[in-house]
Structure formats: structure tokens, C-alpha cells
Amino acid sequence: MNPADISSSVAPLTSANLSLFHLFWHAHWIVELVIVGLLVCSVWVWAIAIDKTLLFSRLRRDGDHFEEAFWSGQSLEELYKSLAAQPGHSTGVLFVAAMREWKRSLEGHARSFAGLQMRIEKVMNVAIAREVENMERRLLVLATVGSAGPFIGLFGTVAGIMTSFQSIAASQNTSLAVVAPGIAESLFATAIGLVAAIPATIFYNKFSSEVNRQAQRLEGFADEFTAILSRQIDERG
């Protein structure tokens, strides 16, 4: 056997064979499915991340504006009138809910001060819960992709390794050229799994801490506002 034949039989690992397209089109269908699924997950994760980033930056900005207006000495009635139609942001929603309950109690025929404070607190708690739920929506997707992505990738890896073993069995040979394609596609699946999972985990941590911060801010505002209203109630009662 000519030495050139040996080198040519062992050398088909060229750049063309290892390009992404080639890897994908020649992979096992399970591996292809895994890769496509993980790609969709990655797109979805980034869409949620971008959406949440925009949402939280808007919430922070609007909250700052509202608190500035709230503490500026402006009459609460005027503030309520300007916000009642479209509160828009979470602190405003809280304020409008409490004010609505306050006005309803005052404008009724029987002025029911008894239990008004408790009612206002309840209304505000419900508003906070609703706002937090709104902020947390879709964060579960991030958590799921972050924890399950590597496993899905690993599933593709197992399929790819099985391809490798099948090609060994088919060719009765263990040289690199026989084993490499299967291993390459399996590593590719692992890589895609990590690519999807790492940003998902990072974003989940970031946004869950952000949700906590926003919830605390809402609760702090609710306590302050309740204090103000209860002072009013005591003065009137």
C-alpha cells in the first residue's frame, strides 16, 4: 500500500466537512431536532430578556416621576384626577386604587370610616400582587430554559455519540475519520444547549432580583400612603 493512500484515507477532515451547515445537515434527526428546539428557546429567551429590560427601565423611570409629583406638595385630588384615566405604571396603579377606595367611602351616603383603613390596605395589597405578577410573567420560561437547556443539549450529545458508535460498527474501524463526525455533531448540540442556557440563567437571576426590588418599593410606598390616609381618617373621625 502506498503511503499516500494511507494519508488520503485518514485525511478527509477538512474545513468543508466541519462547517456549521455541513454538521447540521448531516446530523442525526434527533440531534437536528434538539438543535432547532434549543435555537427557538434561545430566541424566546432573548425576546423575554429584551422585553423585561425595557419594562423594568420604564417602571423605574415612571416610578421616579410619580414619587416626585407625589411628594411635591401637589393636592392628592389633582394627582388622582390626572392619573385616574391611565395610571400606566405600578406605583400609579397603587395610588389610584387606594384613592378610589378612599373617595368611594367618603362620597357614600353613610360615611363609613370604620374599617376604611383596613379596606385601603387590602386594596393596595391586591394591587401590589397584581403588579408583581405582571412583572414576573414569563420569567419562568427563563428559569426553565436555564435549568433544562444543558440537559436537552446533553440529549443531543448522546444521540451524536450513538451515531459515532454506529459508524464504528458499520465500518469496522476506529480511526479518527470514522468517529469524528458523530462526536462533532454531539459537541455541537452541547454547545447550543449551553448557548441557550447561560443567558437564560443570568437573565433569570437579574430579573428576579429586579422584581424583588420593585415589589419592595411598592410596599414601601403603600405603607407610607396608608400612614398618610390613616392620619386623615383620624383627623376627620
Place this chain on the structure above:
Amino acid sequence: MKTGMTISCIGHAVALGCALIALSAAPMEVPPVDSLPVQFISEKDFTQLTQGVKNAPKLKIDMPKPLADKVDAPKAVDQLAPKVADKPEIKTDSSKAAPQPKPETKPDPKQAQKADKPQPPEYKPDQIADLLKKDAAKKPAKPDDQSTPQKADAPKFDANQVAELLDKRDPRRQVASNETLNDTANLGAASGAPSAQMSQSEIDALRARISSCWSPPPGIDANSKVYVVLRVLFKPDGSLSHEPVLVEATASSLGPALADSAKRALLLCQPFTMLKPEHYDQWKDLELKFDPHELLGG
């Protein structure tokens, strides 16, 4: 959600495109391993192999010049010839000014002496020739009138020699250009010369030595279709520099036993003194194929 989805989709498309371009731009080609594949084969194949390898180096020697060099060569000759031819004329002009006077004064008395000396003792023609030779040996450094004809001969220098002298390129580069520019098929290994340079007698001796040391493991006979390829690294004294590495094997339950027996044979037989130290570069890294079908003469 729409903006997020749009941005995310665009971002992924861009990232995928970049990955495709980056991976296709940077070739992931593995440079051919410099190891020399050696096989143990039957006599019939062996004679064919020797014929084939004998031809290969010949082709290389016949066509050593890369095409690029051939294109350049004529230019060099044209430039060289006129330069050398012109120079003597210029020299004679300039030498009249400064260096010429000295030689002119010296030769005259000497020549006069020579003319005088030979006459008193009448030498035989042979002796005169000797004397002339001696004189010629004394003179050569001095520029005479005869020096001009000598320089006129200079253009006869082989232009190729001059080109070779002027060629200060790294020899490796020439080899590389050889391979890229020559059209002739290369029968050597992928990296170039080694297989052609290691003599067949060496490979044959190594083959004989290893097959004499090798005892087939139970279950393997000439008809079993298994083989292993081991990569063996040698020290300059012919012993193994470390344990042989399995490169390739048939997927068979007999494979491990065959690989073990082959390793044992290599370890038992060392040092391989038939490998000549002057060719160490060629056999320091060998790929040996153990095929019972060939080794046991099936």
C-alpha cells in the same frame, strides 16, 4: 413583546451568520502528521512498493526547479552578462589614473631579469616551462595586461551558479515552492520526502525484526480480519521513547489483544539498531500497521 421578539430574532440571525462566516473563513484543517506509515506486507506487494518508491525520488530530482524560478531565470542571465562584459572596459579606463602606474613600473625590471636569467644557464625546455610556471605563480595578484582577456572570459560563468550563489532563500521555502508548483505526482507521504528517503532495506529489516519478535495472541490466525496501527516514537539509539500509542484498530473483540501483543513485540525488540542514526528524522515517528494476514503469511 413584539419589539423584544423582533430584536431577538434579528440578533440570532446576525450571530448565526457571523458564526458561519467565521468558521468557514478560518480553515480547520489538520496539518498532516509527520509520521511515516510503515506496513508489513506480502512479498508481491513489497516489490511493487519498492518499484514505486524508487521512481518517486527520481521524479523529484529531475524537476527540482519550481516554475516560478524558471520564469525569473532568463532575466537574471540578461542582466548579468552585459554587466560583467562592461566592467573590464571601465576598469581599464579608471586603472590608468591610479592603480596602473605601480604594476607598470614593477613588471619591467622583472621581465628584464627574466629575459636575462634564462639565457646564461641554458635550461632544457621542460625546465623553462617550470620556471615560467613559477613566475606565473608569483605574479597572479598583479594586474597585468593579460588580466583584461581573463575578465572578458568572465561572462561565460554559469548564470545558474551565480543565481544559486545569490539565492539566499531559506532552503525550506524552496522545498515548499517545489511541491506547490510541480505538476508531477508525488508518491511520498503527505508532508513530503521522508518515506522516499528512508531506504527500503531499513524498512524491510525493521519489518523482519518485528515479525520475528511478534507472537500472535490466541484466537488470531492468518485469516482473522483484524489489524491495529500503532504510532511509535523512537529515540536516536533505536529504542522506544515511550510506549506505542494506538492510532487505529478494527472494531473487534480481538483488537485489544492484538494491540497488546504488538506493543509487547515492540518493547521486547528494542533497540532497533537497523535504523540508521543519520536518518533519525525519518524514523523517529513511525506508524506501524500490524496485520496478522500479512505477518503470518496468509
